[in-house]
Amino acid sequence: MIVQLDQIDLTYQSPDGQVEALRDVSFSLAEGEFVSLVGPSGCGKSTLLSVIAGLEQPSGGRALVDGEAVTGPSPKIGYMPQKDQLFPWRTIWANVTLGPELHRAGRKEGMERARDLLDRYGLAEFAHKTPSQLSGGMRQRCALIRTLATDPKILLLDEPFSALDYQTRLSVSADIYAIIRQEGKTALLVTHDISESISLSDRIVVLSNRPATVRAIYDLAELRHLPPLERRDHPAFRHYFNAIWKELDTHG
């Protein structure tokens, strides 16, 4: 198991009192697996990503990444934020090499990796453009390449497609999915879009309302081998959709 969450609790302290965000959350990700986290908005999905990314310490339980306890941000973890978050004052090249630029160690390899990724995914000719000159889909690709440039083992995707319109969203998510598979990365996707989670994932973890606990875990065995857009036509798609929808509705 490349990611292992063991009875994670997280309670925020503030002058007005305390807020319990996560309660007894346990699940794990196998290497190369694509898992989605779905749950009602504001339930603590992003908080859970923060714990795995080492941005927040759980108040109880432990998080293991690649066998080691998480104590802070690690190069093993790549994070894809909501929207592409490309810096508008940087060129595409300066954006995708942001990660290597921050660390002396492995900078050269990171730059080469970024160049290679831009080449392979058809963005080399845009290296000297600014983000505003690119389409939403291409920007999303750049955001992924920026994450891949540091060669992480696990990608945390924090509703990265939520700002795109429906049409673009379908093709961009399929595109990103294909790249992640091709690069052989493990991925954990946070989304509140049930269809999106079914079309992309191997397994789906359903979280409850706050404090978030694991409601159910669905294994999409018969869909695994299908690409995202074809999954939407598979008879099992509706079955999973209804099951998850009900799960969220009754317990949400």
Place this chain on the structure above:
Amino acid sequence: MDEQVLSPQRQLYLKKQKQRKAAVFLLRIGLLLALFATWEGASRSGLIDAFIFSSPSRVWETLADLAVSGELLLHVGTSMGETVAGFVLGTLLGTVIAILLWWSPFLSRVLDPYLVVLNALPKTALGPVFIVWMGAGPGSIIAMTLAISLIVTILEMHNGFLSTDPQKIRLMRTLGATRRQILLKLVLPANFTTMINALKVNVGLSWVGVIMGEFLVSRAGLGYLIVYGSQVFQMDLVMATVLLLAAAAALMYWCILWLEKVLKKYMGVTV
């Protein structure tokens, strides 16, 4: 785009735009000329007393005299130098202090009431204090401009820093960025526009500080000329100086606009 074949509607539209632009320009010039003509006419016909209200021709003569004696350059140069020193220092110092406040939220909490009180205080009240402390000279005048522009700059810049997109900060942190790197590679470039805006505001505030300062400790400068002129009842000199001041302030503002354009182009900023 379609340069070869312009549709008749397009041609008409472009023609109208051009006419409108010309009309605006001509009216602007015309308005200025009309103002001066009325002023001149009123003073010549005795409708207003030229001794008190001056007139464009007398202003012109005064300006010519000032230019010939070399005083024009001295006074305009003095005031402009002090203003530039004031807004450059104000913007830089304000940005540095805002960075410190961003770096330490604790410090920011501690200093908050001081900033609020200093911001509310009418800074001109400090003028006499500076003169006693720093003597009658450019030092006091620059201190005056700083007093007027610094606090606003700090508050403005700090606010800008704090409103940096939290998602981008999160991204930087997951990439393992240090606080220093977050500052240099994200917070400062993201607030480039805030800084230019602070600079623009500070140009105006600096002029207030410089003229205020020169009123109090005058030896040279446009403020000095205005006070001197009013004391010896030479209204020609006062009016000429006010017009000079308007021209100098406008010139400086245009320089900032130009600088903004150049910097934006250089930085590739498209926000």
